[in-house]
Amino acid sequence: MSRLLNAEFHRLIKYKPYWIDCIAVVLYGIYATLLNDFGYTPSIDSFLFEALPYICIITGVVFSQFIGEDYTCGTIRNKLINGHTRKTYYLTEIIVIFLANVTVFNLYVITTILAGLLRKWEFEFKTKVLFNCYIACIFTIFLITAMSVFLIILIRYKVAGLIAIVSLSIFLLIIGNASYNKLRQPEYRLPNEYEIEEKGITEPIQNALYYGGNIRKIYEFIIFSDPNGQAVYDTELMYDKYIEFDQSKVATYPYIKIIIFSILESTASIVIGIYLFNRKDIR
Amino acid sequence: MDYVLKTTNLSKHYKNFKALDNLTMHVPKGSIYGFVGRNGAGKTTLIRLICGLQSPTSGDYELYDISNTDKAIAGSRRRMGAVVETPSIYLDMTAKDNLKQQYRILGLPSFDGLQELLKLVGLENTGKKKAKNFSLGMRQRLGIAIALCGNPDFLILDEPINGLDPQGIIEIRELILKLNREHKITVLISSHILDELSKLATHYGFIDNGRILREMSAQELEEVCRKCMRITVTNIRTLSRVLDEMELEYKIIDDRTADIYAKPNITRLSLTLAKEDCEVISIDEHDESLESFYISLVGGDRHE
Numbered sequence: 001m002s003r004l005l006n007a008e009f010h011r012l013i014k015y016k017p018y019w020i021d022c023i024a025v026v027l028y029g030i031y032a033t034l035l036n037d038f039g040y041t042p043s044i045d046s047f048l049f050e051a052l053p054y055i056c057i058i059t060g061v062v063f064s065q066f067i068g069e070d071y072t073c074g075t076i077r078n079k080l081i082n083g084h085t086r087k088t089y090y091l092t093e094i095i096v097i098f099l100a101n102v103t104v105f106n107l108y109v110i111t112t113i114l115a116g117l118l119r120k121w122e123f124e125f126k127t128k129v130l131f132n133c134y135i136a137c138i139f140t141i142f143l144i145t146a147m148s149v150f151l152i153i154l155i156r157y158k159v160a161g162l163i164a165i166v167s168l169s170i171f172l173l174i175i176g177n178a179s180y181n182k183l184r185q186p187e188y189r190l191p192n193e194y195e196i197e198e199k200g201i202t203e204p205i206q207n208a209l210y211y212g213g214n215i216r217k218i219y220e221f222i223i224f225s226d227p228n229g230q231a232v233y234d235t236e237l238m239y240d241k242y243i244e245f246d247q248s249k250v251a252t253y254p255y256i257k258i259i260i261f262s263i264l265e266s267t268a269s270i271v272i273g274i275y276l277f278n279r280k281d282i283r
Numbered sequence: 284m285d286y287v288l289k290t291t292n293l294s295k296h297y298k299n300f301k302a303l304d305n306l307t308m309h310v311p312k313g314s315i316y317g318f319v320g321r322n323g324a325g326k327t328t329l330i331r332l333i334c335g336l337q338s339p340t341s342g343d344y345e346l347y348d349i350s351n352t353d354k355a356i357a358g359s360r361r362r363m364g365a366v367v368e369t370p371s372i373y374l375d376m377t378a379k380d381n382l383k384q385q386y387r388i389l390g391l392p393s394f395d396g397l398q399e400l401l402k403l404v405g406l407e408n409t410g411k412k413k414a415k416n417f418s419l420g421m422r423q424r425l426g427i428a429i430a431l432c433g434n435p436d437f438l439i440l441d442e443p444i445n446g447l448d449p450q451g452i453i454e455i456r457e458l459i460l461k462l463n464r465e466h467k468i469t470v471l472i473s474s475h476i477l478d479e480l481s482k483l484a485t486h487y488g489f490i491d492n493g494r495i496l497r498e499m500s501a502q503e504l505e506e507v508c509r510k511c512m513r514i515t516v517t518n519i520r521t522l523s524r525v526l527d528e529m530e531l532e533y534k535i536i537d538d539r540t541a542d543i544y545a546k547p548n549i550t551r552l553s554l555t556l557a558k559e560d561c562e563v564i565s566i567d568e569h570d571e572s573l574e575s576f577y578i579s580l581v582g583g584d585r586h587e
Contacts, residue, residue, distance in 0.1 A: 003390030010387055014376070074371035078429060081334045081365050082389055083357040282336040283368070 060165030176229030317484030370426020
């Protein structure tokens with residue numbers, strides 16, 4: 001596998017769309033932090049993991065072409081004829097694309113930290129919380145990579161792969177956003193002006209938009225099993241908690257749940273992907 | 284005889300279509316094996332199976348005496364290079380970068396011999412020109428160069444002259460001959476262009492409808508396609524005796540017909556036979572070309 005990894009990393013280094021991806025994420029980081037006037041002093045934390053939904057979409061765009069090229073140019077044959085197994089090829093592509101995505105993500109994190117420090121912003125959360133969130137993000141990236149490689153390798157065609165992955169990413173992002181918005185509702189809320197003046201309510205009241213019981217569990221399952229939902233969760237949670245100034249809620253940040261879902265889904269997609277790829281005829 | 288590749292009852296079915304149907308063939312070591320068949324006969328399917336790109340439905344094959352069911356087959360494949368259908372090259376890379384990439388895939392420790400390889404295929408002066416700007420012939424030669432990385436001793440070329448201009452065809456032919464004669468590489472070359480194959484091949488395998496119709500050496504084929512006089516007489520024993528006396532090479536076809544591999548004096552032959560009470564019924568020149576031989580093998584009415 002090391003031979004194939006070496007070859008694929010060399011190809012990645014010369015792959016222009018990937019460099020454009022790296023530059024774009026840095027520029028986005030600069031735009032999000034340095035070029036915006038917020039009217040208040042935000043925390044660096046609230047920007048740190050914002051690149052995750054971007055990676056969900058861009059992985060499909062950039063890497064469907066990277067792997068698709070192997071099919072359209074027929075270069076996958078060179079790899080298989082020379083004794084590399086399909087399993088090796090599949091795992092190699094996952095490792096290369098995962099590390100490429102982590103690099104893009106880290107570029108954004110570094111950019112926002114540097115830009116935040118330049119603007120004399122501070123970190124709101126403890127290092128441990130940020131580290132846990134970072135690790136959860138890395139697992140989310142692994143899940144995004146595993147699912148993207150699954151689709152790209154099995155679809156085989158550059159354009160079809162691109163359309164399928166981008167469409168699916170957008171769909172999952174919408175589902176993730178919608179699920180998160182359902183979950184973010186607090187169980188109790190403060191009464192509004194009308195309720196205070198007309199009804200004389202002063203204590204927090206039950207929030208009608210709050211989902212509890214089995215419905216909440218279903219939404220939680222959706223958001224944790226959807227890689228883009230995980231990305232939304234990682235990104236928005238950090239932002240929401242900052243806005244609410246509720247440090248206690250951060251302690252319940254379900255990073256273990258995110259990691260477990262990522263590992264289970266990634267493993268399943270890799271096992272099924274290799275099984276299907278082994279049975280596929282290559283032209 | 285040593286064989287680089289042997290297949291036994293190899294079959295590949297796609298739903299209801301039999302691309303290969305119990306195909307058995309033998310590629311001798313050191314040969315240029317011309318794999319002849321019309322479009323859709325099953326040539327590329329067989330090559331894909333040997334290259335491990337597809338799995339056979341039934342039957343098996345041996346590459347350097349290693350069975351396809353053996354895990355060591357991957358090691359055997361490292362000893363071969365292949366160009367399947369179109370050259371497998373990265374179009375946005377130069378010829379040199381393409382070869383470097385293949386060296387890395389093979390895990391070769393250095394790029395030694397890369398320049399010689401480019402020179403061998405005549406691409407040493409392409410510089411920074413990317414493969415997407417190459418002519419079809421140049422791409423084909425680059426594909427062969429990639430297949431030659433790691434010094435394989437078995438080269439598989441699938442329709443390597445398809446779409447090439449006459450100059451390109453000559454270049455590829457000379458390259459294949461050079462690889463076989465100077466580098467002792469066994470070559471399996473598939474084509475439906477018989478005339479071109481006849482200039483290269485030392486052995487032939489004729490395929491149709493996924494089956495090998497006949498395997499033969501170039502020498503055997505030459506004999507089959509030799510010019511001769513076909514004579515039909517009333518007494519084949521007399522004819523045989525007369526031809527022996529005249530020291531002519533011949534072959535008896537049936538109890539009335541023989542092929543004479545020379546240009547005898549017809550008058551003298553007829554008179555001699557007449558003296559022996561042997562009547563000549565017909566004499567005609569018999570000339571079977573490679574094409575007509577192939578058509579007679581596959582059945583002319585089905586040939587496209």
